Amino acid sequence: xxxxxxxxxxxxxxxxxxxxxxxxxxxxxxxxxxxxxxxxxxxxxxxxxxxxxxxxxxxxxxxxxxxxxxxxxxxxxxxxxxxxxxxxxxxxxxxxxxxxxxxxxxxxxxxxxxxxxxxxxxxxxxxxxxxxxxxxxxxxxxxxxxxxxxxxxxxxxxxxxxxxxxxxxxxxxxxxxxxxxxxxxxxxxxxxxxxxxxxxxxxxxxxxxxxxxxxxxxxxxxxxxxxxxxxxxxxxxxxxxxxxxxxxxxxxxxxxxxxxxxxxxxxxxxxxxxxxxxxxxxxxxxxxxxxxxxxxxxxxxxxxxxxxxxxxxxxxxxxxxxxxxxxxxxxxxxxxxxxxxxxxxxxxxxxxxxxxxxxxxxxxxxxxxxxxxxxxxxxxxxxxxxxxxxxxxxxxxxxxxxxxxxxxxxxxxxxx
Amino acid sequence: xxxxxxxxxxxxxxxxxxxxxxxxxxxxxxxxxxxxxxxxxxxxxxxxxxxxxxxxxxxxxxxxxxxxxxxxxxxxxxxxx
Numbered sequence: 005x006x007x008x009x010x011x012x013x014x015x016x017x018x019x020x021x022x023x024x025x026x027x028x029x030x031x032x033x034x035x036x037x038x039x040x041x042x043x044x045x046x047x048x049x050x051x052x053x054x055x056x057x058x059x060x061x062x063x064x065x066x067x068x069x070x071x072x073x074x075x076x077x078x079x080x081x082x083x084x085x086x087x088x089x090x091x092x093x094x095x096x097x098x099x100x101x102x103x104x105x106x107x108x109x110x111x112x113x114x115x116x117x118x119x120x121x122x123x124x125x126x127x128x129x130x131x132x133x134x135x136x137x138x139x140x141x142x143x144x145x146x147x148x149x150x151x152x153x154x155x156x157x158x159x160x161x162x163x164x165x166x167x168x169x170x171x172x173x174x175x176x177x178x179x180x181x182x183x184x185x186x187x188x189x190x191x192x193x194x195x196x197x198x199x200x201x202x203x204x205x206x207x208x209x210x211x212x213x214x215x216x217x218x219x220x221x222x223x224x225x226x227x228x229x230x231x232x233x234x235x236x237x238x239x240x241x242x243x244x245x246x247x248x249x250x251x252x253x254x255x256x257x258x259x260x261x262x263x264x265x266x267x268x269x270x271x272x273x274x275x276x277x278x279x280x281x282x283x284x285x286x287x288x289x290x291x292x293x294x295x296x297x298x299x300x301x302x303x304x305x306x307x308x309x310x311x312x313x314x315x316x317x318x319x320x321x322x323x324x325x326x327x328x329x330x331x332x333x334x335x336x337x338x339x340x341x342x343x344x345x346x347x348x349x350x351x352x353x354x355x356x357x358x359x360x361x362x363x364x365x366x367x368x369x370x371x372x373x374x375x376x377x378x379x380x381x382x383x384x385x386x387x388x389x390x391x392x393x394x395x396x397x398x399x400x401x402x403x404x405x406x407x408x409x410x411x412x413x414x415x416x417x418x419x420x
Numbered sequence: 421x422x423x424x425x426x427x428x429x430x431x432x433x434x435x436x437x438x439x440x441x442x443x444x445x446x447x448x449x450x451x452x453x454x455x456x457x458x459x460x461x462x463x464x465x466x467x468x469x470x471x472x473x474x475x476x477x478x479x480x481x482x483x484x485x486x487x488x489x490x491x492x493x494x495x496x497x498x499x500x501x
Contacts, residue, residue, distance in 0.1 A: 075437035075454075136469070139461040 019098025019246030025061030061239025061346030081118030086242035087150035109162035113173035115350030117147035170405030175353030179267030196244030227374035228311035228340035239346030243355030268292030272408030283324025290328035311340020445487030
């Protein structure tokens with residue numbers, strides 16, 4: 005089908021693979037989220053005793069050799085290991101459809117890339133000299149390594165890219181993959197995000213920005229929208245979605261979680277790290293997503309918030325939701341699953357789009373845990389502490405990244 | 421020499437992520453051990469480190485089998501091959 009002249013198509017989510025500090029795999033992840041279980045703990049991957057922050061979200065039960073050969077493991081960063089696992093889980097969940105490889109794309113994002121590999125080789129450079137630096141350093145550190153390795157793992161030769169927009173990266177991957185299929189550039193796509201940068205340097209760097217929580221109590225530290233929130237919890241993880249042309253998915257009898265019906269992207273053009281205080285960029289993205297979905301604001305039943313647990317984000321996001329949804333904001337369920345997963349940076353948007361799709365598919369909304377004290381700046385229904393059942397026809401997934409990148413993905417119940 | 425050979429083979433097996441049983445003197449890097457040019461650079465780094473020798477890139481160019489690699493290391497160490 006020539007792309008530019010193709011009819012606009014509807015796009016559905018047929019597979020989801022989460023690999024997170026809370027749990028790995030769709031059923032384990034979903035039941036843990038509904039139970040309000042935190043994945044945050046004391047850092048175990050390095051000695052954090054001298055670090056300003058000693059907690060993080062690590063994917064502790066992850067074994068690369070469940071997903072990759074020893075040789076693949078050696079030649080790739082942990083960010084790729086997590087991405088491959090998420091993609092294989094999502095593909096399995098989608099029923100391992102037979103596809104035309106040339107019509108199957110991969111959009112796989114990361115916020116940072118293979119920083120751990122870079123740092124290890126920098127030590128080699130300093131201690132042993134340039135002749136000892138690994139030839140695998142560059143392919144291991146580059147942010148697009150996950151997108152490349154996912155394509156190689158499945159043999160997909162369709163459009164392939166890595167959008168690197170910090171904490172919004174995973175959402176951009178989903179949104180851009182949606183557009184690839186909608187406008188006929190691909191029939192199927194794996195859209196995902198990955199991050200594996202729970203490292204001394206990143207903990208130090210984010211702590212110096214005053215972005216991380218100083219709360220030492222792991223399970224209670226991430227408390228989005230709560231009055232006593234004081235920063236985010238750094239996490240690692242990956243998430244992948246299988247997106248598919250709806251007619252193709254229906255024809256093969258695929259299980260469909262939800263339709264991706266809108267995507268709004270914008271920039272704050274304000275400050276490199278602080279959100280625009282009135283949430284103007286976020287409002288623009290929210291409105292654009294609803295416009296593409298051709299849905300009124302009062303159709304929104306659930307918003308999976310960016311909700312990082314930083315004082316600035318959660319207040320600005322609340323203002324943006326109220327501005328974009330008007331009075332309907334007060335009757336919309338808004339929860340931040342980062343209260344349980346922590347902030348997986350470039351993986352967050354992909355995992356959270358999957359959560360929004362599941363909320364639509366299953367009529368269940370995971371809570372914002374650790375919500376105890378109301379903040380006058382945050383006065384919406386944050387689904388405090390306890391999951392609920394609700395008939396969600398339309399859900400939004402928000403992501404706002406350092407750099408002022410905003411991405412909102414709209415997911416709707418798929419009615420043929 | 422046999423001792424050197426078995427040491428080299430062990431290091432190559434580790435670095436190329438293949439079973440030691442496959443790493444025989446006649447084994448060809450590309451065809452039999454699925455090693456690309458990046459794998460070979462990495463393997464040479466490991467050999468240099470282990471044996472305290474320097475193997476210039478151009479000298480690796482003609483090396484296609486494990487046996488040739490063993491000979492190269494041996495010559496660098498001043499051990500008659």
